[in-house]
Amino acid sequence: METKKGLIKLLNMAKKAEGVRIFLGSENELFRNTGCSSIISPYMNSKGQIIGAVGVIGPSHINYARIVPMVDHTAKTVGHFIQGRMSKFRKT
DSSP states (O other), X not given: OOSXXXXXXXXXXXXXXXXXXXXXXXXXXXXXXXXXXXXXXXXXXXXXXXXEEEEEEEETTOOHHHHHHHHHHHHHHHHHHHHHHXXXXXXX
16 A cells, blocks of 8 residues: 555445445455455445545454445545535535
8 A cells, every 4th residue: 555556446346336345354465464444335426426435444353344334425425516516516
């Protein structure tokens, strides 16, 4: 994660998701020997295009039952906020 290349690779993997993606350290070369995992969910604009992602990086034994819904809700909220802001921007 210290390089831009690693972050872009992680975001590209999340981009293929229709919702929350969980990347366990042992399954992901970015976190393979770190004992970490990541929970990422993309957010979209009004055209359904992915324009960003929200996520959490933490230990592999993180409380998934609590974190997954929080990441999902946050990504949906950001997406709705951006859609609302863009529609207001187009009206002016």
